[in-house]
Amino acid sequence: MIRIWGRPTSICTQRVLWACVEAGVEFELTLTSGTMGPDGHVSTGAVPYGGVNAPRYRARNPNGTVPTIEDGRCVLWESNAIVTYLGLRYGHGRLVDGNPETFGRAAQWMSWTNERLEPHLHVLVMELRRLREDLRTPGAVEAAIRGITPSLEILDAHLADSAYLAGNGFSMGDIPAGAAARRWQVFAQRGPATPHLDAWLARLGEREGFRRHVASPELHV
Numbered sequence: 001m002i003r004i005w006g007r008p009t010s011i012c013t014q015r016v017l018w019a020c021v022e023a024g025v026e027f028e029l030t031l032t033s034g035t036m037g038p039d040g041h042v043s044t045g046a047v048p049y050g051g052v053n054a055p056r057y058r059a060r061n062p063n064g065t066v067p068t069i070e071d072g073r074c075v076l077w078e079s080n081a082i083v084t085y086l087g088l089r090y091g092h093g094r095l096v097d098g099n100p101e102t103f104g105r106a107a108q109w110m111s112w113t114n115e116r117l118e119p120h121l122h123v124l125v126m127e128l129r130r131l132r133e134d135l136r137t138p139g140a141v142e143a144a145i146r147g148i149t150p151s152l153e154i155l156d157a158h159l160a161d162s163a164y165l166a167g168n169g170f171s172m173g174d175i176p177a178g179a180a181a182r183r184w185q186v187f188a189q190r191g192p193a194t195p196h197l198d199a200w201l202a203r204l205g206e207r208e209g210f211r212r213h214v215a216s217p218e219l220h221v
């Protein structure tokens with residue numbers, strides 16, 4: 001049993017929860033956040049889950065972000081690092097396949113997701129759902145859609161020739177981008193046609209971890 005601190009609406013936490021299901025790892029989730037609670041974002045007056053400023057939390061994760069995990073004596077933060085750890089420790093044949101090339105390609109798409117997709121998705125979720133209306137920035141949504149479009153096209157072109165991101169089988173590399181693509185799908189008002197990305201998301205939609213922790217639009221508020 002590992003411990004996870006995070007919140008179900010955090011895309012970084014979703015990666016870890018989904019990876020646990022893939023690897024068959026049992027976990028206990030402690031709801032934790034400095035910015036979001038059951039009723040939404042602090043800017044609207046909602047009360048956050050809290051916990052991130054507690055000295056014991058900061059000792060585990062000095063950034064005060066979520067997620068953080070504890071597995072015995074191993075404490076980790078940074079969701080891609082956690083997914084990688086879960087893959088190497090518990091997910092052989094499910095998240096990693098032992099081939100350095102597949103591993104490298106999976107890691108490549110995981111970093112790429114943080115660089116190319118997440119900043120724009122963060123703007124979309126904040127501007128369309130979370131922030132109090134008078135705090136929103138005119139034009140920010142359009143700029144985020146323009147910003148993310150070339151990367152969605154790169155993803156779509158890659159998936160034209162590859163069933164999954166690191167090859168023909170599912171791997172840890174599909175988790176961050178898959179959760180990001182689902183968030184995009186929930187918020188996409190307009191954007192490029194991405195038939196191969198859509199087909200890949202439909203394949204991911206058949207996976208238990210995705211269904212439980214990523215699929216519902218309520219997890220993207």
Ligand SMILES: N[C@@H](CCC(=O)N[C@@H](CS)C(=O)NCC(=O)O)C(=O)O
Nearest residue numbers: 010011012033034035065066078079
């Ligand atoms: N790169 C870090 C980002 C950590 C991060 O910024 N997490 C967000 C949620 S996705 C967070 O802590 N938000 C503030 C909060 O909920 O208190 C990771 O992947 O773990």
